[in-house]
Amino acid sequence: MRIYIISIISIIILNVIIISLVIRWYRNNILRQYNNFLNKADEILSGKPIDIMYDESIDSAISERLNRIVEISRMQKEVAEEERDIIKSLLSNISHQIRTPLTNITLYAxxxxxxxxxxxxxxLADKIEKNAEKLEFFMKELLKSSYAEQEIISVKPKIVELDKVMKKSCQSVELDAMKKNIHVSSEYTNYKVFADLKWTEEVFTNIIENAIKYSPNGTEIIIKSILYESFVCVQIIDNGIGIPEQEQGKIFQRFYRGSNVTDKQGFGIGLYLAREVLRKQQGYMKIKSGLNNGTTVEVFLSRRAF
Structure with missing residues (x-):
């Protein structure tokens, strides 16, 4: 009888041990599968293709489906990028097509x-001129608003001549400066920078437009460049109304406008757009200003490719 009881107890203990081993094996197997899944997810996030073992295992099935998800995502991204480029090109073409007749209307008026x-x-002629100017302003702001979307700002920087960028930007604002009898003085150098030609031209155009808009008639805007080891700093200096000190940390926010410029036309997009373009090509900008003491905008452009 005693031997029988011992045998029963031994069998129970053996079963407990076997069950424990099975549970541990099952847990380890599940943990291994989880870790394998996480590793595959990490490979996807890093852009690497997943190696598939074509068998009947669950790992193979998961890998195959993950690869299909990656492929669908890649195709959707390519379509989105293609549509973005089409929209950007369309907006640019519309802008240039409208700008010429608007300029002519203003000139003829x-x-x-x-x-x-x-x-x-x-x-009547004066009304025609003023309405043409308003239409041109809203067209520019609409274009800036569309460009301000992150997916449309697609920079392709390369080594370019800074003088070429600055001359185009100054030519773009020449009419605005003439209307207020403002002289834009720009010193040209032989400096070269790593930047996207078109987008960087947009940056300086926006900054100089602001300088003209917020400066009194008959004043001067000075543009000069300073060469540093890693950057070229372009300073745009005006004698305008300036920016209150407590608001200087907010001026790069999209649609933000200072309390002292509410009587001026604008939507608060230009500086936001400029900062985003510079950020995408490893540049940055600073503002030095005082209320009624003018503003100095410093744009830093990299001298080297990265």
Whole structure:
């Protein structure tokens, strides 16, 4: 009887041990599968293709489905990038197509005002000119708003001549400066920078437009460049209304406008767009300003490819 009891106890203990071993094996197997799945997920996140063992195992099935997800995601990304490039090109073309007739309307209205002396005809010509200017302003702001979307800002920087960028930017704002009798003085150098030609031109155009907009008639805007070891710093210095000190940390926010510029046209997009473009090509910008003491914008562009 005693031997029988001992045998029963031994069998029970053996079963407990076997069950414990089975549970431990099962847990280790599940843990291994989880770790394998996590490793495959890490490979996907790093952009690496997953090696598939074509068998009937669960690992093979998971790997095959993950690869299908990656492929679908890649195809969708390519379509999105293609559509983004089409939209960007379309917006750019529309902008250039509209800008020429608007400029001509403004020019002809100004010439008409010089020719007509009758008060009624003069007033009509003046209204045509002012409305054309408003339409041009809203067209520019619409373009900036669309460019401000992250997916549309696609920079392709390379080594370019800084002078070429600055000359194009100054030419873009020449008419605005003439209307306010503001002289834009720019010193040209032989410096070269690592930047996207078109987008960097947009950066400086926005900054100089702001300098003109917020400066009194008949003043001067000075543009100069300083060479550093890793960067070229371009300074745009105006004698405008300046920025209150407590608001200087907010001016790069999209759609933010200072409390002292509410009477001026604008949507608070230009500086945000400029900062995002510079960030994407490893550049940055600083603002030095005082209320009624003018503003100095410093744009830092890398001298080397990265």
């Amino acid at each position: 100004g010439l008409l005002k010089d020719e007509v002396k009758e008060s009624s005809a003069f007033r």
